[in-house]
Amino acid sequence: MGLLDRLWTAVNESLFAKGGTDAGRDAENARQLAQSSALVVWLLGKTGAGKTAIVAALTGDRRAEVGQGFEPCTRTSQLYDVPPEAPLLRFLDTRGLGEVSYDPASDISWCEEQSHLMLVVMQVSDPMQHVVLQPLQEARRRHPDWPVVVAQTGLHRFYPHGMVHPVPYPCTGGPEDETQASLPHALRQALAHQRKLLDGLRGPRPRFVPIDFTVPEDGFPPPDYGIEMLWRVLEEAAPVAFEALHRARTEAETDRMRGRVRPLIYGCGAAAAGAGAVPVPIVGVGGLAGVIAMMLRGLAIRYEVAWTPSTFSQFSGAVGGSALAWWLVRYGLREMLKLVPVVGTAAAGALNAAAGFAVTVAIGEAACVWLAYQRRGLNAPSDEVRRALADGLAAGRRQAKGLAKRPEHDA
Amino acid sequence: MSFATTIRRHWPEVLLVVAVALPWLSLVPLGIVWLWQGGHVWAWAIAAALLGVAALPLARLVRRRAKAEARIALGGLAEPSQAWTAGEREAWSEVLAIADETAPFAFDDIDPLLARARETVEAVARRLHPEAHSAWGQFSLPELLLLTERLCRDVRREALSHIPGIRTLRLSHMLWVQRQSERYGAAAQTGWRVGYGLWRLVRAVLNPLQAIGQETSGAIVEKTASLLSYRLRAYATRMLVLEVGRAAIDLYSGRLRLSDEEMRAARERDAVAAAEPVAAVRLVLIGQVNAGKSSLVNALARETRCAIGPLPTTSQVAEYRLELEGRPVVTLVDIPGLGDGASLEFLVQAERADLVLWVVSATQPARAPDRRGLDQFRAWASSQLARRTAPVVVALTHTDELRPANEWAPPYDVAAATRPKARAIRAAIDAVAVALDLPPDVIVPVAMPTGREPYNLDALWARIAMDLDEAKLVQLDRLRIGQQGLALRDVAHQLGRAGRFIVSGIVKA
Numbered sequence: 001m002g003l004l005d006r007l008w009t010a011v012n013e014s015l016f017a018k019g020g021t022d023a024g025r026d027a028e029n030a031r032q033l034a035q036s037s038a039l040v041v042w043l044l045g046k047t048g049a050g051k052t053a054i055v056a057a058l059t060g061d062r063r064a065e066v067g068q069g070f071e072p073c074t075r076t077s078q079l080y081d082v083p084p085e086a087p088l089l090r091f092l093d094t095r096g097l098g099e100v101s102y103d104p105a106s107d108i109s110w111c112e113e114q115s116h117l118m119l120v121v122m123q124v125s126d127p128m129q130h131v132v133l134q135p136l137q138e139a140r141r142r143h144p145d146w147p148v149v150v151a152q153t154g155l156h157r158f159y160p161h162g163m164v165h166p167v168p169y170p171c172t173g174g175p176e177d178e179t180q181a182s183l184p185h186a187l188r189q190a191l192a193h194q195r196k197l198l199d200g201l202r203g204p205r206p207r208f209v210p211i212d213f214t215v216p217e218d219g220f221p222p223p224d225y226g227i228e229m230l231w232r233v234l235e236e237a238a239p240v241a242f243e244a245l246h247r248a249r250t251e252a253e254t255d256r257m258r259g260r261v262r263p264l265i266y267g268c269g270a271a272a273a274g275a276g277a278v279p280v281p282i283v284g285v286g287g288l289a290g291v292i293a294m295m296l297r298g299l300a301i302r303y304e305v306a307w308t309p310s311t312f313s314q315f316s317g318a319v320g321g322s323a324l325a326w327w328l329v330r331y332g333l334r335e336m337l338k339l340v341p342v343v344g345t346a347a348a349g350a351l352n353a354a355a356g357f358a359v360t361v362a363i364g365e366a367a368c369v370w371l372a373y374q375r376r377g378l379n380a381p382s383d384e385v386r387r388a389l390a391d392g393l394a395a396g397r398r399q400a401k402g403l404a405k406r407p408e409h410d411a
Numbered sequence: 412m413s414f415a416t417t418i419r420r421h422w423p424e425v426l427l428v429v430a431v432a433l434p435w436l437s438l439v440p441l442g443i444v445w446l447w448q449g450g451h452v453w454a455w456a457i458a459a460a461l462l463g464v465a466a467l468p469l470a471r472l473v474r475r476r477a478k479a480e481a482r483i484a485l486g487g488l489a490e491p492s493q494a495w496t497a498g499e500r501e502a503w504s505e506v507l508a509i510a511d512e513t514a515p516f517a518f519d520d521i522d523p524l525l526a527r528a529r530e531t532v533e534a535v536a537r538r539l540h541p542e543a544h545s546a547w548g549q550f551s552l553p554e555l556l557l558l559t560e561r562l563c564r565d566v567r568r569e570a571l572s573h574i575p576g577i578r579t580l581r582l583s584h585m586l587w588v589q590r591q592s593e594r595y596g597a598a599a600q601t602g603w604r605v606g607y608g609l610w611r612l613v614r615a616v617l618n619p620l621q622a623i624g625q626e627t628s629g630a631i632v633e634k635t636a637s638l639l640s641y642r643l644r645a646y647a648t649r650m651l652v653l654e655v656g657r658a659a660i661d662l663y664s665g666r667l668r669l670s671d672e673e674m675r676a677a678r679e680r681d682a683v684a685a686a687e688p689v690a691a692v693r694l695v696l697i698g699q700v701n702a703g704k705s706s707l708v709n710a711l712a713r714e715t716r717c718a719i720g721p722l723p724t725t726s727q728v729a730e731y732r733l734e735l736e737g738r739p740v741v742t743l744v745d746i747p748g749l750g751d752g753a754s755l756e757f758l759v760q761a762e763r764a765d766l767v768l769w770v771v772s773a774t775q776p777a778r779a780p781d782r783r784g785l786d787q788f789r790a791w792a793s794s795q796l797a798r799r800t801a802p803v804v805v806a807l808t809h810t811d812e813l814r815p816a817n818e819w820a821p822p823y824d825v826a827a828a829t830r831p832k833a834r835a836i837r838a839a840i841d842a843v844a845v846a847l848d849l850p851p852d853v854i855v856p857v858a859m860p861t862g863r864e865p866y867n868l869d870a871l872w873a874r875i876a877m878d879l880d881e882a883k884l885v886q887l888d889r890l891r892i893g894q895q896g897l898a899l900r901d902v903a904h905q906l907g908r909a910g911r912f913i914v915s916g917i918v919k920a
Binding site: 046047048049097123125126127128130131154156157158160161164186187189190193214215217218219220 | 699700701720721722723748750774775776777778779812814815816817818819831860861862863
């Protein structure tokens with residue numbers, strides 16, 4: 001399979017390029033590609049409403065890391081990329097909401113160029129939400145179709161002494177929460193009050209999710225109360241990015257490291273999809289190879305293993321060449337893959353994007369297995385690596401279908 | 412009573428004095444004669460000149476010390492009154508500057524001192540009425556009369572305590588002294604001056620040596636006496652300038668607008684209900700919506716006085732009078748919470764506050780509305796030169812919900828902060844101090860958990876008690892300033908009374 005050989009050669013070249021310039025350029029390209037296609041989650045909430053806790057719970061990063069990871073974006077907002085090398089999600093946090101004269105216009109117009117979701121965060125014990133509602137109403141006035149999810153946080157503030165979270169999680173986000181007998185009366189009142197604040201909002205009704213993210217010392221187990229419902233609602237609102245992130249978080253039992261690195265894999269997948277779909281100066285295999293090389297380098301750093309030409313040729317022997325081709329045939333991607341080098345034609349854009357996504361994710365999953373063995377000083381059994389590759393392709397294809405449907409990429 | 416009759420009546424005493432003093436007094440001329448005969452006059456003159464030169468810096472030192480001593484001795488007098496506002500304190504520092512640079516008065520020329528006193532009054536008037544065209548006239552007749560009344564009272568008290576026998580001294584005695592001085596004073600002074608001058612001339616001609624000696628000793632004695640009285644004069648001068656300054660400040664600040672009795676009446680008008688005899692200190696609770704103001708009112712009152720709940724409950728101003736055993740009598744004023752908007756309604760209440768109790772939730776890190784409100788209050792307060800404004804105490808509520816949230820076992824030693832909860836409370840205090848730009852010691856952590864004992868209210872009461880004196884002074888100023896609004900009514904009342912006098916006069920005529 002000439003095409004795949006060329007891909008591996010290009011990855012090899014990129015991975016062991018002399019000097020840092022090529023590697024740096026590849027990484028920068030991959031990052032820009034990923035950023036342009038990443039989902040922007042616009043966090044709207046007062047200081048201390050629990051925005052950082054939500055980002056921490058969704059990404060698995062510790063709160064302190066999240067807090068420091070934010071970088072300035074516009075004059076009034078800052079961004080947190082997950083993962084930073086090739087973001088799958090970009091959390092946009094409005095700085096100084098509630099300070100004098102916040103004008104959401106620049107943040108709104110910035111968001112117009114991105115696919116996005118508005119995640120409104122309200123501490124349930126705080127009935128005064130004017131500063132949050134004002135930019136929300138402004139955004140919906142201009143874009144009634146923008147999805148909005150409202151997280152109502154800090155439920156335990158209304159628990160009487162000695163009460164703990166009711167299990168199983170009783171809320172639905174609908175009006176039945178207000179008559180839910182397992183919740184204290186004051187809490188139900190407060191939930192209803194905040195929901196009423198959004199009654200006049202233009203466009204479809206937002207989804208409401210009561211949650212309570214605490215730390216174990218607080219004594220309100222579980223510490224991420226309501227996170228499953230939050231995942232569900234977010235996945236409904238923005239399937240691609242959140243499904244990928246959710247998978248990364250939930251399938252982590254087999255290999256905890258793998259769960260941590262998966263956002264990087266999916267971010268690179270998105271970047272690879274971008275390489276095929278977005279008009280950036282990357283041509284075909286070279287661009288895809290650059291993204292894959294960047295991903296492999298990032299994975300190696302996280303697994304604390306260094307790639308050498310010999311370990312890389314062993315790995316490519318396990319997954320590359322005919323082996324990969326065999327799996328590709330089996331999964332019916334052969335036809336798609338043929339189109340990979342045909343870059344820049346609008347008709348093939350979505351397919352190229354899907355193929356690039358699936359292949360990148362598959363190689364990333366396989367690399368995880370390979371690196372996990374390497375870390376223990378062992379060589380991974382080829383079978384297990386190939387199984388990971390196949391699973392990755394299958395998952396990547398599922399995601400890629402969603403990717404193809406994303407209207408933003410038609411633009 | 413003439414000189415001759417005195418001698419006649421007391422001749423044995425006179426003889427005794429002469430007998431005892433004469434041998435010693437005779438030593439001066441005898442010593443000079445001895446110097447003359449022995450040819451030591453030059454040595455003596457040189458030594459005297461040298462000592463005179465040495466005395467100059469000593470004299471300066473004595474003067475300086477006298478001034479400093481006067482300053483220290485009158486330190487209490489130089490302290491500004493507790494009740495003064497910032498503007499009045501500035502005027503006072505001007506008075507102090509004048510007092511510092513005023514030279515002690517001389518007995519023979521009192522005019523410079525009087526000019527200084529006038530200058531002090533004018534400086535105070537200018538400072539307190541910078542915009543007025545003729546600042547010195549910015550007082551009303553009743554104010555002047557009240558000042559006079561007060562000065563008279565002070566003079567009487569001082570006189571009684573310092574002038575011996577003043578109760579028995581009759582006005583007729585003083586009139587006699589005045590008459591004598593008027594009748595003979597000028598002639599006596601001229602006579603003394605002419606006579607003394609002639610005597611000095613005659614003395615020089617008759618005995619030049621003795622004349623030199625007497626002229627020298629006369630000059631030295633005069634000089635030393637003036638130096639020794641310097642301390643007394645510095646003392647008196649400083650006291651005069653300060654007293655004049657103090658009276659001027661009281662006059663021009665409008666503090667004399669009401670007498671003590673009238674002030675009491677105004678205070679009664681300020682009381683919540685007419686039936687209540689004394690106005691309690693007004694303690695206004697300011698804070699964000701649901702910071703826990705109403706809960707705090709209930710906890711302080713030890714009973715449910717106002718509605719509380721998860722939604723905004725306080726929509727209008729409500730006043731609650733507290734008379735609890737062992738606690739100061741206060742009026743708690745619960746006002747609607749600070750919203751996200753820029754409403755200035757709370758300032759109206761803050762202006763009527765004697766003490767502001769700022770209620771901040773420990774679990775609400777979005778403190779921009781608090782900071783904005785506090786800054787507005789500070790801006791208003793710093794523009795109030797004519798009155799002092801309420802001190803601010805912060806009640807940090809909801810500390811029971813701090814991390815770890817499900818643990819609540821007071822008391823907590825916030826200073827030592829050994830337990831995680833105490834550390835969290837300490838951190839919250841520090842965070843609020845930074846966010847609101849307040850010293851941490853005005854921030855008192857409290858908690859009113861539902862169904863359990865409120866936490867740390869004793870400490871909050873203690874903090875309030877520390878500021879109670881200040882709050883009372885604020886109240887006095889507030890009533891005084893507020894009284895200006897009533898002035899028209901008073902004027903009408905006075906006119907009415909004057910009218911009755913005139914009418915009754917006409918009727919009688």
